[in-house]
Amino acid sequence: MNNLISSLLPESIKNLIPYQSARRIGATGHLYLNANELEQPLPCSNPQQPLNRYPDFKPQQLAEAYLDFCQVEADCLAVRGADEGIELLVRTFCAPAVDNILICTPTYGMYEICATASGVGVHRVPLTADFELDIPSIETLLPTTKLIFICAPNNPTGNLLDSSSIRHLLEKTKESHVVAVDEAYIEYSEQDSVLPLLAEFPNLVIIRTLSKAFGLAALRVGFVVGSPVMINALRKLIAPYPIPDPCADIAIDALQPSNVEQMRAAVKKQNKIKQQFCDQLSESEWVERIYPSATNFVLVRFKPSLNPFDLLIAEGIVTRNQSHEPALQDCVRITIGSEQSMAEIISALNNKKREI
Numbered sequence: 001m002n003n004l005i006s007s008l009l010p011e012s013i014k015n016l017i018p019y020q021s022a023r024r025i026g027a028t029g030h031l032y033l034n035a036n037e038l039e040q041p042l043p044c045s046n047p048q049q050p051l052n053r054y055p056d057f058k059p060q061q062l063a064e065a066y067l068d069f070c071q072v073e074a075d076c077l078a079v080r081g082a083d084e085g086i087e088l089l090v091r092t093f094c095a096p097a098v099d100n101i102l103i104c105t106p107t108y109g110m111y112e113i114c115a116t117a118s119g120v121g122v123h124r125v126p127l128t129a130d131f132e133l134d135i136p137s138i139e140t141l142l143p144t145t146k147l148i149f150i151c152a153p154n155n156p157t158g159n160l161l162d163s164s165s166i167r168h169l170l171e172k173t174k175e176s177h178v179v180a181v182d183e184a185y186i187e188y189s190e191q192d193s194v195l196p197l198l199a200e201f202p203n204l205v206i207i208r209t210l211s212k213a214f215g216l217a218a219l220r221v222g223f224v225v226g227s228p229v230m231i232n233a234l235r236k237l238i239a240p241y242p243i244p245d246p247c248a249d250i251a252i253d254a255l256q257p258s259n260v261e262q263m264r265a266a267v268k269k270q271n272k273i274k275q276q277f278c279d280q281l282s283e284s285e286w287v288e289r290i291y292p293s294a295t296n297f298v299l300v301r302f303k304p305s306l307n308p309f310d311l312l313i314a315e316g317i318v319t320r321n322q323s324h325e326p327a328l329q330d331c332v333r334i335t336i337g338s339e340q341s342m343a344e345i346i347s348a349l350n351n352k353k354r355e356i
């Protein structure tokens with residue numbers, strides 16, 4: 001194992017021999033009586049896709065389909081949604097009551113939840129006023145940090161992060177930390193992916209998902225992309241049979257070139273609706289600020305007197321209130337839906353105007 005990754009693993013993980021599931025051990029024969037499965041599917045099961053056997057422990061075809069999509073020389077692990085990738089990174093690299101992760105707030109909540117649930121500490125470094133990385137503050141906490149999560153584009157702020165800051169951080173941590181860049185929304189801004197940096201930085205690992213632009217949130221399929229050494233480390237802790245066969249098949253199909261084209265066309269359309277929505281929103285007197293978005297949502301700051309979340313919910317429109325975040329008072333995160341859905345928001349705001 002590469003020295004850097006090996007040196008970052010807690011002793012208990014370094015020495016861990018992964019569970020040897022029947023699929024992991026392999027071995028070929030004509031009778032498979034090694035996994036306590038039902039040898040013949042029941043008559044009521046779907047003959048097109050019998051489900052009596054455990055799935056592949058490392059669905060290779062799925063990983064290859066994703067790497068083809070990424071067009072990168074790397075390795076990749078299919079996981080049950082990006083959320084499982086986040087959890088796996090915390091459990092693999094951080095020892096409870098010893099290590100800390102570092103996050104830049106406000107950001108996606110699961111980094112902190114996963115760490116806290118595992119007894120791992122959390123360093124929170126607020127983003128700057130324009131939602132960029134505060135590199136000097138991050139650097140002061142590096143001596144007590146093991147794993148850094150960067151969400152780019154960031155949820156809930158929606159912005160891309162300055163690529164030179166990310167590069168700087170990778171340079172600084174190249175021999176000492178794992179940097180996980182969560183690119184759950186990257187398809188909305190593809191040219192800004194950090195994938196090309198994988199060749200340069202063995203400490204970089206990238207989290208991806210089919211839940212957003214691919215429209216497959218119910219499938220629970222995501223990916224962790226990194227060097228073979230990094231991915232092998234994560235494989236130590238992954239569940240014995242991570243991806244159900246029907247999910248792997250649907251995901252492989254979604255990654256075929258013609259379906260990727262459809263995804264890209266849908267992204268283009270959604271980005272156009274987002275632009276129109278932001279243009280209309282900017283004319284509303286209730287809106288204080290619309291933050292730049294490289295995602296399928298926009299963060300909007302409203303006039304303090306409006307109470308936008310309640311106003312919209314009264315109209316049956318459910319958005320995400322961000323007021324619990326100190327930096328996001330009076331902010332609401334709005335997912336971009338159809339033109340019609342966005343028009344409903346505009347008209348709810350305009351109607352409010354007429355009332356006063």
Ligand SMILES: Cc1ncc(COP(=O)(O)O)c(C=O)c1O
Nearest residue numbers: 081082083108155184209211222
């Ligand atoms: C930044 C970010 N990462 C990860 C996830 C989780 O994605 P998945 O559905 O693949 O678990 C989300 C979901 O909202 C997200 O916003």
